[in-house]
Amino acid sequence: MPTESPPSPTPPTPRDFLRGLLRPHRRWLHLAWLAGLGAAAATVAFAGSIAWLVHQSLFAPGQTGPWPWLGLALAAAVLRYGLQTLRDWSGQRLAFAVRGELRARLAGTAARIGPVHLGQRGHSGAWASRYQEQVDALGGYFARYLPALGLAFAVPLLLLATAFALDWIAGLLLLLSAPLIPVFMALIGMGSQQIHEEQQERQNRLAGHFLDRIRNLDLLRRSLALDVARAEVATAAHGYRRLSMRVLRVAFLSSAVMEFFSAIAIGLVAIYVGFALLGFLEFGPAGKLALFPGLFVLLLAPEYFQPLRQFAQSYHDRAGAVAAASALAPLLQPATRGQPPAPSLPAPTTGPLLRLEGARVRYDPKGPPALQGVHLEIAAGERVGLVGPSGSGKSTLLALCAGFVAADSGTVTRAPAAARFAWIGQRAHLFHGSLRENLHLAAGPDATDAELATALQAAGLPVHDPTLPLGLDTPIGEASRGISGGQAQRVALARALLSGSRLWLLDEPTSALDRETAEDLLARLLRHASERGITLLLATHQIEIARRMTRILRLEAGQLCEDRRV
Numbered sequence: 001m002p003t004e005s006p007p008s009p010t011p012p013t014p015r016d017f018l019r020g021l022l023r024p025h026r027r028w029l030h031l032a033w034l035a036g037l038g039a040a041a042a043t044v045a046f047a048g049s050i051a052w053l054v055h056q057s058l059f060a061p062g063q064t065g066p067w068p069w070l071g072l073a074l075a076a077a078v079l080r081y082g083l084q085t086l087r088d089w090s091g092q093r094l095a096f097a098v099r100g101e102l103r104a105r106l107a108g109t110a111a112r113i114g115p116v117h118l119g120q121r122g123h124s125g126a127w128a129s130r131y132q133e134q135v136d137a138l139g140g141y142f143a144r145y146l147p148a149l150g151l152a153f154a155v156p157l158l159l160l161a162t163a164f165a166l167d168w169i170a171g172l173l174l175l176l177s178a179p180l181i182p183v184f185m186a187l188i189g190m191g192s193q194q195i196h197e198e199q200q201e202r203q204n205r206l207a208g209h210f211l212d213r214i215r216n217l218d219l220l221r222r223s224l225a226l227d228v229a230r231a232e233v234a235t236a237a238h239g240y241r242r243l244s245m246r247v248l249r250v251a252f253l254s255s256a257v258m259e260f261f262s263a264i265a266i267g268l269v270a271i272y273v274g275f276a277l278l279g280f281l282e283f284g285p286a287g288k289l290a291l292f293p294g295l296f297v298l299l300l301a302p303e304y305f306q307p308l309r310q311f312a313q314s315y316h317d318r319a320g321a322v323a324a325a326s327a328l329a330p331l332l333q334p335a336t337r338g339q340p341p342a343p344s345l346p347a348p349t350t351g352p353l354l355r356l357e358g359a360r361v362r363y364d365p366k367g368p369p370a371l372q373g374v375h376l377e378i379a380a381g382e383r384v385g386l387v388g389p390s391g392s393g394k395s396t397l398l399a400l401c402a403g404f405v406a407a408d409s410g411t412v413t414r415a416p417a418a419a420r421f422a423w424i425g426q427r428a429h430l431f432h433g434s435l436r437e438n439l440h441l442a443a444g445p446d447a448t449d450a451e452l453a454t455a456l457q458a459a460g461l462p463v464h465d466p467t468l469p470l471g472l473d474t475p476i477g478e479a480s481r482g483i484s485g486g487q488a489q490r491v492a493l494a495r496a497l498l499s500g501s502r503l504w505l506l507d508e509p510t511s512a513l514d515r516e517t518a519e520d521l522l523a524r525l526l527r528h529a530s531e532r533g534i535t536l537l538l539a540t541h542q543i544e545i546a547r548r549m550t551r552i553l554r555l556e557a558g559q560l561c562e563d564r565r566v
């Protein structure tokens with residue numbers, strides 16, 4: 001029964017994405033808010049006890065000693081410090097948990113969508129930048145902005161209620177000055193978000209740009225274009241620096257606006273309290289304002305603005321996080337158009353290893369299919385050669401069997417023995433690390449050095465080869481730097497042997513090698529496969545290689561046009 005591709009899901013908005021990230025870790029935010037509120041209550045106790053202490057020592061010096069009030073002030077200060085530390089710590093815990101989970105999801109998505117589709121969601125430089133910098137860019141939002149957001153409402157309300165209880169005019173002054181700040185902050189914030197988005201886009205481009213040039217250093221040197229490449233990287237870096245300075249300017253501007261308005265408001269309260277205490281103001285409660293409530297309110301005024309100030313300082317964290325979220329959300333989409341999850345048919349316990357029924361693969365929903373109407377059964381132990389002109393769909397058929405791409409129509413059924421496979425392409429993908437580490441990727445962490453050496457020997461690369469001076473400890477650079485192409489393919493064969501897979505998918509494994517090395521590698525590959533009863537699917541342009549298989553499939557324009565046993 002054919003399956004059609006569902007419409008591609010739209011990524012969540014940045015706000016929904018951020019909300020989704022927060023949901024499982026909400027408790028840390030609640031703890032931060034509670035600790036912040038507790039710290040505000042301790043601040044009220046501290047200001048009250050200091051104001052009372054001054055009042056008593058001026059107007060009733062002999063009544064009670066200063067010690068109880070000093071003790072209370074000290075206890076309140078210590079409590080406030082402790083609770084503020086708890087608030088900051090909970091915010092950091094929240095950011096830590098969210099970033100860890102997001103990185104795990106990104107890595108999981110990259111593994112799930114596989115190598116073919118990974119490139120469609122951004123080049124490797126952009127993935128690296130998103131995995132590292134853009135996930136980090138969310139840190140400030142969770143560690144500072146969200147705790148500050150809740151407290152920017154709750155703490156001023158608590159202090160405002162206290163101020164109103166002491167003197168309603170002072171309370172009114174504070175109340176009227178507060179809304180100015182969010183209004184100006186919002187105006188600045190609108191511009192800041194756009195700059196953040198531009199900055200992150202520039203950062204991605206810079207990472208990709210740099211990586212491309214590093215990868216192609218040999219080519220650039222040979223074509224004498226090093227100076228041009230250097231100038232291009234310098235221009236891109238300069239653009240990024242200019243944009244970073246704009247981000248900083250906006251951050252400073254928002255803090256300055258906040259400081260300016262809070263200074264004016266505190267000044268107003270101070271003038272009111274001062275004039276009322278001196279007896280220049282006769283109206284309302286000002287006429288009979290005593291030192292205790294006056295001083296209490298004056299001490300509370302800067303604290304009233306403190307949460308708003310923190311909110312303002314962390315506001316650009318929000319802009320940065322929204323920009324990062326809009327880049328990260330599409331990466332975590334479950335599937336894009338044309339690659340729905342493969343139909344889940346019960347895995348057969350007997351019968352063919354792989355069965356394709358009317359399989360169609362389309363990379364571009366509007367373009368022609370790369371494969372269509374492929375009906376095929378491959379039995380365990382078969383050695384199948386895939387031939388056909390360039391672009392006929394050989395690699396796509398291998399990718400479909402591997403599960404790197406899904407059929408957008410038709411079905412692919414894999415027997416349990418095909419769930420694990422080894423892949424050898426034109427160039428082995430080796431990672432920066434030692435030879436041992438590269439082999440452990442396939443063999444698992446428990447494989448012994450003797451097992452690794454045996455596999456290398458079988459692949460034609462003895463561990464005591466003079467070109468491997470440090471044996472299994474020989475360092476290998478990314479893209480197999482430090483060893484030859486032939487040796488890299490032998491490492492790939494050793495990995496296939498160590499993996500214990502019953503199915504080997506081979507995409508022109510010898511095409512980049514000289515004739516002698518290619519012949520040796522192919523002979524070893526076929527010998528080990530037949531000794532172990534391994535099923536082979538080998539794409540090749542060389543018919544003489546295909547003739548060494550037990551079956552030949554010919555593809556043309558994505559269709560299977562010949563299937564013959566040799």
Ligand SMILES: Nc1ncnc2c1ncn2[C@@H]1O[C@H](COP(=O)(O)OP(=O)(O)OP(=O)(O)O)[C@@H](O)[C@H]1O
Pocket residue numbers: 116363364370388389390391392393394395396397
């Ligand atoms: N990742 C991709 N995204 C978009 N189109 C692709 C992708 N990979 C392959 N194609 C297209 O699918 C078609 C089949 O390509 P495929 O690589 O499977 O052919 P091939 O027979 O392996 O070619 P070659 O022998 O040159 O490697 C081609 O038209 C190709 O342009």
